[in-house]
Amino acid sequence: MLIASADVIVTSPGRNFVTLKLTTSDGVVGWGDATLNGRELSVASYLRDHLAPLLLGRDAHRIEDTWQYLYRGGYWRRGPVTMAAIAAVDTALWDIKAKVAGLPLYQLLGGASRERCLVYGHASGKDLPELFDSVRAHLAEGFRAVRIQTGVPGLDSVYGVASSEAAAVGDGTRYDYEPARRSPRPTEESWDTRAYLRHVPSVFEAVRNEFGPEVALLHDAHHRLTPVQAARLGRSLEPYDLFWLEDVTPAENQEALRLVRQHTTTPLAIGEVFNTVWDYQTLIREQLIDYVRSPVTHAGGITGVRRILDYAGMYQVKSGMHGPTDVSPIGLSAAVHLGLAVHNFGIQEYMVHSERTGEVFGTTLDFSGGGLRPSEEPGLGVHVDEELAARYEYEPAYLPTNRLLDGTLHDW
Incomplete structure (x- = not known):
């Protein structure tokens, strides 16, 4: 063939x-x-x-x-x-x-290792009341794990926080946070690390007090901290029992995670910008992280991510595959098939795509009980409407850049 x-x-x-x-x-x-x-x-x-x-x-x-x-x-x-x-x-x-x-597809990968793949959604708000509304909406939909991102006092915009208008849940207005703006150049955001480090622990204290100990809570620092700052954040969040703290520091310097690991027991997730098993070599071998984040879409497909997870499994490191709405429903379906099969699955990121995206990329994934499961349809279970896809032409869009308050370019 x-x-x-x-x-x-x-x-x-x-x-x-x-x-x-x-x-x-x-x-x-x-x-x-x-x-x-x-x-x-x-x-x-x-x-x-x-x-x-x-x-x-x-x-x-x-x-x-x-x-x-x-x-x-x-x-x-x-x-x-x-x-x-x-x-x-x-x-x-x-x-x-x-x-x-x-x-x-999952049957060709060894069959199911679980009934469904636990997923987490994205709750956000510019302040606590708006965040609480977002968490409640996700819990009402059936999520059992939620990523928590909020605005920081003094900063106009912060990664991971949807605008009030975009945060509503419902047909056609579903939260589909897209930081890549439709413009010929990237927008610029401002950042204050000290304000962030002061603010985040109080947010998780409030969320735990409001929603109790059972819901799994996650947080993404988005590479913005030095190793010392990351260690401080991890330790300050220990009382709130996070499922994980994600991308606390740029991990190209894999040895930097040794310092973070020495100073906090908060579980660490790294790697949504990593593309091969070689990027994780030190992190996995020395057990400096708990979850690997590479998505099927960016790390060589089913074959490439399976290599990463086989290596990670030797060191009790689990999967936590990246799954925002800039990974198409094809990539999400592939991740769920792989996640259902591998032994060391941990959790799957799950942002529900917009209604228009769902019309172009029809999937047969089932969301219930806080998790996703593929159908028994042969293959990935994805149907692409090519005629409809042709109606939506490419538009230039860029992720923002980030600067400290003194104008220094910083990690976004």
Whole structure:
């Protein structure tokens, strides 16, 4: 069964997505997600101009060989553009293989290790009353785990906090926080680390007092702290029993997490910007983190993330795959199939896509009991409306940049 065509679809039903469609000589179609927020066209070109010609005529069943061919054969290894492109090919090939087998994808990965994948939603608010409303809305929908992000006094905008107008839950107005603004240049935000470190513990104290000890609470520091600051935050949040504290410091310097680990028992999640198992080598081997965050979409697909999780499992490190709405429903479905199968699953990020996105990318995922489970439909269980996708043209959009109050460019 040979690959007969490889088509790249760029669509923007509210936000930009890059999708790969592989079709075999037998007419079987496989779908892959290659979305890289703010750099979408670079991946689309990589797929269309460099990988698609190499795929034509290859055996669609040889997934591992194709993965190695695209990774090792390209000489220029790793990096988000390369690994997002490889991810799309890999995911599409797994989709094809499962459809030919007549099985949902998770069955080809060893079958289910659990009934469903625990997920967490995003609760946010500019102040405590607005945050509490958001938490209540998520709990009412059935979430058992919630990420907590709030405004910081003195700062106009903070990552992860939707505007009041966008925070409503309901048909067509669902919270779909998109920090990538539709503009030819990135917007700039301001940041004050000391104000943030003073404010966050009081937020979690208030949330625990309001909602009790059972709901799992998470928080994302978004790479904005030094190791010493990260250690201070982790220790200050220990009384509130976080499920995890995410991306406390830029982890390219993996040894920096040694200092953080020495000073706090708050569980740590790292890696949504990591693309291969090599990025985690020290972090996993020395057990400096508790959860790995790489998504299927950005880390080489099912094959690439499975390598990371197999290595992580040796050290009791679990999955916590990145799953915002800039990962398309194809990428989310792939993550849920993988999460259902692997032994060391931890939790899956789950932001519900907008209504327009759902019309373009129809999925068969079931959300209940605080978790997601794929259907028994063969393959990924995703249906793409290509005609509708063509109506939504790409629009330039960039994630913000971030500056300290004195104007110094800071991590966003």
